[in-house]
Amino acid sequence: MSVLQRVFDAPSRLTVLDPLAARAKETADRVLPGGRVRGWLHGRPAGHPLHPAAAMLPVGTSVSALLLDAAAVVLPGGRALGAPARGLTAVSVAAAGPTAAMGWADYTGLHEDQQRTALVHAAGNAVAVALWSLSLVGGRRAPLLRTAGTLAAGAAGALGGHLAYRWAAGPNHAEHLPHLAELAPADADGSTDLGSLDELPEGVPTQRWVGDAPVCLLRRGARVHGLVDTCSHLGGPLHDGEVRDVDGRTALVCPWHGTAFSLTDGEVLDGPGTAPQPVVAVRVRGGRVLGRVEGPPKP
Ligand code: FES
Structure with a gap:
């Protein structure tokens, strides 16, 4: 098994997370709406989970901000790009809430090993949102904070992809x-x-x-x-x-x-x-x- 695969697989074996995972499930079942709204959060009308599609917005805007910050370093007068980068980051923060709600709803219907990976995925995204939020009031450190947040979101997103494709959380299990x-x-x-x-x-x-x-x-x-x-x-x-x-x-x-x-x-x-x-x-x-x-x- 490759080193990368071991790294991605590691969270699924962190049984130490189980009490927290159980608490997170109980809380989701208590806090998230049920019935039709819950069905929408899962993606029932679409016939597949909506969480990955919803994640495209915070990921897309944060990567765009990252590119603007990079352009600001190399282009003359690049400082003017700070304002649009900040605006894009605000969108990332705003979109993170609904995206997390969808993921949290899906989390309630996972096996324990999948929930451990999902918890680490969620923790990485929480770090990303915290850094993006700090960047909005971060002054001269804002580009650095935005970049760190986007790197954290990228790592968390890669783990989310591993959860979906390697650990089969989300795909249709009856298609074949x-x-x-x-x-x-x-x-x-x-x-x-x-x-x-x-x-x-x-x-x-x-x-x-x-x-x-x-x-x-x-x-x-x-x-x-x-x-x-x-x-x-x-x-x-x-x-x-x-x-x-x-x-x-x-x-x-x-x-x-x-x-x-x-x-x-x-x-x-x-x-x-x-x-x-x-x-x-x-x-x-x-x-x-x-x-x-x-x-x-x-x-
Ligand atoms: S509801 Fe999860 S396997 Fe059937």
Whole structure:
């Protein structure tokens, strides 16, 4: 493993942070709004987390200020660039609050090892905002403070990227499953035999397999609903979850972090998840349950 990877991985092993991580989660659950607003903070309407996109504003403005400060050093009359650099830094500070709220909301639905990395990421950003804020009243030291803040934000941002890509916090964890299901033996309609209806327990989420793709079936009388079994949020097993009414719609609730998916179309109705859950189109014919995992449209 490279030195850089060890450095980026190190925060995930800092178990000493766990009490603080638990406190931060409790506080977020108490302080942040719930319901639809919380869904917006997670990025539910977009189908993916909004925090990384929101971070572009403070990052973009702070890097722009950094470039202005650099230009001020080399250009004649560069002092005049101090005012716009200061204005850009004020935007960075103002944008940091909403960006942090989105990240904090996402933080509540992470595993402990991910939360440790997220805490270090947040601490780096807090240092950055403190330095940017000081620069606004920093007089002649302002360029130095702005630069130090932007370097801290850059390091924190790199760790955030590691959290998202190396530690998979944020991406859709069910995207590959329709592709795996395509490899299963299927009839002319593309459906796979998932067993007899009589063997499916009534009202109890039950796991079956379409080839190598796990699916979760729920029988309600003669009808059967199905979703891919691996939760799109962080891969939890939906067949271990519970069926609940959410805003008048029947939902399957993931046992890991409580994301609730509509049983009929996989839409996220509640919880930290953002990507819709792939649906299994289920038919019952001759007492047999036939399922087809719905994937992206074919060309
Ligand atoms: S894995 Fe997090 S809600 Fe399902």
